[in-house]
Amino acid sequence: MITRTxxxxxxxxxxxxxxxxxxxxxxxxxxxxxxxxxxxxxxxVRPSAQSAALPAxxxxxxxxxxxxxxxxxxxxxxxxxxxxxxxxxxYTHKAWREQAPxxxxxxxxxxxxxxxxxxxxxxxxxxxxxMPPVLREDTSQAATGFxxxxxxxxxxxLQAATRQGEIRAVVLRAGDFFGSGTGSWIDQAIAKDLPxxxxxxxxxxxxxxxxxxxxxxxxxxxxxxxxxxxxxxxECLHFAGHHVTAQQWLHSFTAIAAEQGWLPDAGALRVDQLxxxxxxxxxxxxxxxxxxxxxxxxxxxxxxxxxxxxxxxxGDEPHTPFDQAVRQALVDLGLVSIRSIRAALA
Numbered sequence: 501m502i503t504r505t506x507x508x509x510x511x512x513x514x515x516x517x518x519x520x521x522x523x524x525x526x527x528x529x530x531x532x533x534x535x536x537x538x539x540x541x542x543x544x545v546r547p548s549a550q551s552a553a554l555p556a557x558x559x560x561x562x563x564x565x566x567x568x569x570x571x572x573x574x575x576x577x578x579x580x581x582x583x584x585x586x587x588x589x590x591y592t593h594k595a596w597r598e599q600a601p602x603x604x605x606x607x608x609x610x611x612x613x614x615x616x617x618x619x620x621x622x623x624x625x626x627x628x629x630x631m632p633p634v635l636r637e638d639t640s641q642a643a644t645g646f647x648x649x650x651x652x653x654x655x656x657x658l659q660a661a662t663r664q665g666e667i668r669a670v671v672l673r674a675g676d677f678f679g680s681g682t683g684s685w686i687d688q689a690i691a692k693d694l695p696x697x698x699x700x701x702x703x704x705x706x707x708x709x710x711x712x713x714x715x716x717x718x719x720x721x722x723x724x725x726x727x728x729x730x731x732x733x734x735e736c737l738h739f740a741g742h743h744v745t746a747q748q749w750l751h752s753f754t755a756i757a758a759e760q761g762w763l764p765d766a767g768a769l770r771v772d773q774l775x776x777x778x779x780x781x782x783x784x785x786x787x788x789x790x791x792x793x794x795x796x797x798x799x800x801x802x803x804x805x806x807x808x809x810x811x812x813x814x815g816d817e818p819h820t821p822f823d824q825a826v827r828q829a830l831v832d833l834g835l836v837s838i839r840s841i842r843a844a845l846a
Contacts, residue, residue: 517725542561670728670735694756720810723814
C-alpha cells in the first residue's frame with residue numbers, strides 16, 4: 501500500500517516538482533526526466549492506483565491523491581516550486597468540454613496554494629486551419645475547431661490566473677507526440693501494421709509537420725523549469741522537435757522493416773491513406789473518431805514551430821536524432837527489441 505505521508509524534506513529541497521497525471525505518457529516521461537536531472541519528484545496519480553503498477557524510480561514519491569482534493573494535494577506537496585499539468589481527458593469533445601476546464605482549475609488551485617510555477621504542454625490546435633507555415637509565440641490564434649477553441653480558452657484562463665500574482669505559468673507548445681509508449685498516431689494508425697509490411701498515412705506524403713519525441717520534450721520541461729525565474733509571469737515557448745514529412749518517416753520505417761524481415765517481396769513498404777470519410781462516418785457512433793476527423797487539416801497544412809525564444813532561454817533543444825527516436829519509439833511499443841536497436845546503432 502502506498503502511504504500518504506509527506507515527501508521527506510520536500511520543503512527544504514530547492515528543486516522539487518509536482519507532476520499532475522504522472523502515469524500518463526507525458527507525465528511519466530516528465531517524471532523520469534526531472535528525476536534524472538536530480539529533482540525531487542512528487543508524482544500525483546489517482547487514489548485507485550496500485551503500488552505494484554507504479555515504477556520504482558529514484559527520487560520519485562508516488563502520491564495517490566485526487567487532483568481535485570486541493571488541500572490534501574497541497575499539504576503533501578509543500579515545498580514544490582514547479583507544477584507540471586500532464587492531465588488529459590479522453591480524446592472526445594464531450595470529455596474535453598466537461599473535464600478539461602475542471603482539470604485546469606484543479607491545477608491552478610494547487611499551484612496557487614504552493615505559490616509555484618505551473619507548466620502546461622500546449623499544441624498547435626490554437627492556430628486553426630488558416631495557420632501560416634511558421635508558427636511563433638505571437639502568431640495570431642484563429643482556432644477553427646472545438647478542441648482548438650478549447651485550448652485557447654484554457655491558456656487564456658491560465659494567463660488570467662497569473663495576473664493575481666499568486667502563480668506563474670509557462671505554456672510549452674509542441675507538435676504531435678511520439679515515443680514513450682502507446683496512445684499516439686504512430687501506434688493507433690500509422691505503424692500498427694508495420695510488421696505486415698505497410699503503414700497508413702493520414703495526409704499527403706510531402707507535407708512537413710512538427711513532431712515531439714517525448715523524452716526530448718520532457719527534458720525541455722526540465723530545462724525551462726530550471727530557468728523559470730528569467731521568464732515573465734506568463735510565458736509561452738515553442739518546442740520545434742522534428743519537422744519531417746511522411747517520406748522521412750517512411751525512410752526510417754523501411755530501414756527497420758528490412759532489419760526485421762517485414763518488407764514485402766517488392767522490397768518497399770506499402771503506404772495506405774487513412775480513410776477520412778470512413779472515419780467521419782464512424783464518428784457518428786464513436787465520439788473519438790469524430791474528434792480525430794476534425795484534425796484532418798493538420799496533415800495537409802505545412803507548418804512548423806519556431807523555437808527561437810526557447811533557444812534563447814535554454815540553448816539548443818534536447819534533440820534525439822530522428823532515426824534513433826523512431827527506433828526507440830518502436831521499442832517502447834514492443835514492436836522491435838532493444839537488442840535490435842542496439843545492433844543497428846553499433
